[in-house]
Amino acid sequence: xxxxxxxxxxxxxxxxxxxxxxxxxxxxxxxxxxxxxxxxxxxxxxxxxxxxxxxxxxxxxxxxxxxxxxxxxxxxxxxxxxxxxxxxxxxxxxxxxxxxxxxxxxxxxxxxxxxxxxxxxxxxxxxxxxxxxxxxxxxxxxxxxxxxxxxxxxxxxxxxxxxxxxxxxxxxxxxxxxxxxxxxxxxxxxxxxxxxxxxxxxxxxxxxxxxxxxxxxxxxxxxxxxxxxxxxxxxxxxxxxxxxxxxxxxxxxxxxxxxxxxxxxxxxxxxxxxxxxxxxxxxxxxxxxxxxxxxxxxxxxxxxxxxxxxxxxxxxxxxxxxxxxxxxxxxxxxxxxxxxxxxxxxxxxxxxxxxxxxxxxxxxxxxxxxxxxxxxxxxxxxxxxxxxxxxxxxxxxxxxxxxxxxxxxxxxxxxxxxxxxxxxxxxxxxxxxxxxxxxxxxxxxxxxxxxxxxxxxxxxxxxxxxxxxxxxxxxxxxxxxxxxxxxxxxxxxxxxxxxxxxxxxxxxxxxxxxxxxxxxxxxxxxxxxxxxxxxxxxxxxxxxxxxxxxxxxxxxxxxxxxxxxxxxxxxxxxxxxxxxxxxxxxx
Numbered sequence: 001x002x003x004x005x006x007x008x009x010x011x012x013x014x015x016x017x018x019x020x021x022x023x024x025x026x027x028x029x030x031x032x033x034x035x036x037x038x039x040x041x042x043x044x045x046x047x048x049x050x051x052x053x054x055x056x057x058x059x060x061x062x063x064x065x066x067x068x069x070x071x072x073x074x075x076x077x078x079x080x081x082x083x084x085x086x087x088x089x090x091x092x093x094x095x096x097x098x099x100x101x102x103x104x105x106x107x108x109x110x111x112x113x114x115x116x117x118x119x120x121x122x123x124x125x126x127x128x129x130x131x132x133x134x135x136x137x138x139x140x141x142x143x144x145x146x147x148x149x150x151x152x153x154x155x156x157x158x159x160x161x162x163x164x165x166x167x168x169x170x171x172x173x174x175x176x177x178x179x180x181x182x183x184x185x186x187x188x189x190x191x192x193x194x195x196x197x198x199x200x201x202x203x204x205x206x207x208x209x210x211x212x213x214x215x216x217x218x219x220x221x222x223x224x225x226x227x228x229x230x231x232x233x234x235x236x237x238x239x240x241x242x243x244x245x246x247x248x249x250x251x252x253x254x255x256x257x258x259x260x261x262x263x264x265x266x267x268x269x270x271x272x273x274x275x276x277x278x279x280x281x282x283x284x285x286x287x288x289x290x291x292x293x294x295x296x297x298x299x300x301x302x303x304x305x306x307x308x309x310x311x312x313x314x315x316x317x318x319x320x321x322x323x324x325x326x327x328x329x330x331x332x333x334x335x336x337x338x339x340x341x342x343x344x345x346x347x348x349x350x351x352x353x354x355x356x357x358x359x360x361x362x363x364x365x366x367x368x369x370x371x372x373x374x375x376x377x378x379x380x381x382x383x384x385x386x387x388x389x390x391x392x393x394x395x396x397x398x399x400x401x402x403x404x405x406x407x408x409x410x411x412x413x414x415x416x417x418x419x420x421x422x423x424x425x426x427x428x429x430x431x432x433x434x435x436x437x438x439x440x441x442x443x444x445x446x447x448x449x450x451x452x453x454x455x456x457x458x459x460x461x462x463x464x465x466x467x468x469x470x471x472x473x474x475x476x477x478x479x480x481x482x483x484x485x486x487x488x489x490x491x492x493x494x495x496x497x498x499x500x501x502x503x504x505x506x507x508x509x510x511x512x513x514x515x516x517x518x519x520x521x522x523x524x525x526x527x528x529x530x531x532x533x534x535x536x537x538x539x540x541x542x543x544x545x546x547x548x549x550x551x552x553x554x555x556x557x558x559x560x561x562x563x564x565x566x567x568x569x570x571x572x573x574x575x576x577x578x579x580x581x582x583x584x585x586x587x
Contacts, residue, residue, distance in 0.1 A: 042092055048081060056071060103142070119335050120395070138321035163297045195254055197320075200251055202247050202250075203247040217236075337421050346423070350373070350374040350410060352370045367389045374540075379553045380554055381555045385559070394510050429501075431497075439481070440481070445457065460499045460502035465498075554566055565578055
């Protein structure tokens with residue numbers, strides 16, 4: 001992975017969100033520091049205008065004690081402060097935008113890399129919609145948290161500091177009155193913090209579940225429409241939407257109670273401040289302009305504290321996003337490839353040495369005491385009833401699953417010692433559910449390869465029996481095939497998958513129910529392409545249609561997670577055992 005988009009995952013600490021944010025901006029901290037400087041400069045009119053107004057009022061209320069020059073100086077200072085906002089604001093936004101976009105690229109790049117490195121069992125447990133939400137919504141929440149820091153927290157903190165500093169230097173008694181408001185704000189945060197955090201977390205959990213449900217709904221639309229289940233699906237979605245609505249209302253009500261409590265408390269103090277400063281002015285202790293200054297300052301103080309208080313729910317959401325992303329970044333359910341032996345070439349021989357495998361939480365083993373040796377370039381078929389362990393064996397060969405007992409040797413080397421990423425470059429899989437993306441036919445066949453020549457591509461297409469239907473399409477190889485290849489038939493999708501495998505020239509091929517869902521004509525074409533593909537390669541075929549595996553070198557018969565028979569098609573029929581029973585069931 002490009003190091004520019006790969007911050008150290010070890011620095012991502014779910015329980016220390018501020019430290020995590022600090023590390024997420026590695027390489028951009030100087031830019032953020034400059035952004036702070038320009039933010040202070042561009043926002044300075046907000047804090048200085050009250051002082052200018054005080055000076056102008058005091059000048060006008062005592063013209064004998066001041067000259068017109070004093071008035072123009074104050075007006076000129078204010079005009080300069082206003083005009084400088086344009087360039088400094090642009091510089092500030094540029095600095096902040098670059099830092100934020102760099103962070104997004106690094107974080108999303110790290111998430112992509114992490115998702116690719118996490119084990120298949122992790123992806124089995126996490127629904128794709130939830131991962132999609134983490135990749136988009138949670139990263140966006142972190143970006144908004146940074147913007148919130150500048151536009152609310154930093155501005156509010158500086159506003160509070162300016163108000164208290166100026167007031168202390170002029171009238172310490174009023175400053176003490178101001179400082180009461182800050183503990184009140186802290187007390188309100190403490191009072192509402194746990195309830196807001198709990199409801200915010202519940203709301204985002206419901207949003208993640210809804211996102212996953214929407215992804216499922218979109219995937220199931222053809223099935224839903226085919227069976228006339230639209231109303232049932234709509235009702236299910238309404239149930240999820242109601243849960244989101246209920247949690248959203250609960251969070252909104254709590255935020256409203258929090259905001260209104262702060263508003264009432266601070267405005268009561270604002271009224272009290274006006275009364276006190278007016279009383280002091282009547283007794284000649286302060287000037288009329290000072291009354292305006294302190295009232296404005298108190299409103300500024302209220303605004304600053306109020307901004308901070310009102311932003312607390314958004315801060316909670318940002319911190320929740322850090323926790324949510326951490327479910328991916330700090331997960332230890334990784335495929336352990338680092339430091340393992342790199343596979344540069346293979347012969348394709350496999351040895352299953354008393355291999356056991358059980359899924360977490362399952363009632364029993366999926367594969368039990370599997371012992372078999374597969375020679376290079378041998379074609380092995382695996383048959384058995386559903387749940388007998390066929391697909392699990394394929395996942396063990398691919399390396400998606402690791403044996404919970406025993407070991408698997410590849411060309412005499414324990415696969416535990418191999419970097420499985422490099423091993424899979426010599427492997428191709430053609431499954432029942434062909435995975436295609438919404439690009440062109442060329443892009444789907446050459447996926448992940450940059451150096452496929454035109455002649456090699458067309459040879460693979462011809463060997464896969466795909467040339468005729470591709471040439472009949474309006475744009476040939478450049479034809480867009482739609483979402484998941486929806487514009488193609490099942491047989492066409494399978495032949496594209498075989499062409500994809502052929503163009504990679506793998507040493508090991510896995511066919512997992514590759515023809516089970518095809519009509520007779522499509523099955524024949526795919527079968528012919530498979531026969532071309534398996535020549536000179538180690539091949540594993542999982543099949544329910546036992547007539548399609550007559551030419552396999554050997555057939556493994558699985559029953560209740562165990563290998564009960566192995567031999568050629570005719571040998572197994574002659575034994576009249578489990579294989580003979582399966583064949584009779586299909587006659």
